[in-house]
Amino acid sequence: MIALYFLVATSTEEADLRAMWSVMAIVLMILLFYGIRLLELVYAYFCKKPFYVHLYLFPKRLTNEQLFVLQTQFPFYQKLTPRYQAYFEHRVRRFILKYRFIGQQGQPITDEVKVLIAATSVMLTFGMRNYLYTVFTKIVVFPSKYYSAATQAYHIGEFNPALKTIAFSWEDFVAGYQDAHDNRNLGLHEFSHALHFQCAKSHHVSAILFEKMFVKILQELKNPEYSEQLRESGYFRAYAFENRYEFLAVLLEHFFETPETFRNHFLVLYDHIQKMINFRDR
């Protein structure tokens, strides 16, 4: 009887001990997770970049047809080293799989349409760890400019968070790449609006950096002399000064299309954008 009691008591103690270790392991894991996150935020504060950007356990591949589009029509991809090209392909594939592409008014959704749209977004966010959006779920493509019943006006592109939609006129999207240095790129422009909205709602390290640098850009604009200098230069089109959102979208178009001129004339702003999206030459 005593032996039986001893056995029962021992197994109960062992079960308690196991439960205690399990709880401690979970608490330690949570502490570790938040500890690393906190460390990364401190690191990002000083170094203006996350601990890491690209880490894919199961990298995805594009189909040969999709890859051909990147190889022949997307200079940003062509200039990457093979390692970064693989990362770029993975992101383009994930992007294509995540969003619903809808062709309107007879616009076909081909591999070219999907890849060039996805690649534009991936180019913009290539230095950021998080590159997929939750602020839209549909990508609507029209053959050319389209009439919007909501605004009662013609558009060539728009980001509509209420409808969780981003829309493009394909004719104008393609025109954005025909002259690579005219500082007009519809795809970059609309994705900049979506990214801005996304980062304002997110708490990951890349979004925090994006927001922090945006505040710095706005602080620069508060200087009347600097603001006047920006307008007077004629480098940024008048539309940039409509509001802060358009200003950022136009800045990002210039950043990708004429980086040398941008850097030479407005180094401080250029530097803020570079840190904002953690852009590095690869």
Ligand SMILES: [Zn+2]
């Ligand atoms: Zn805009």
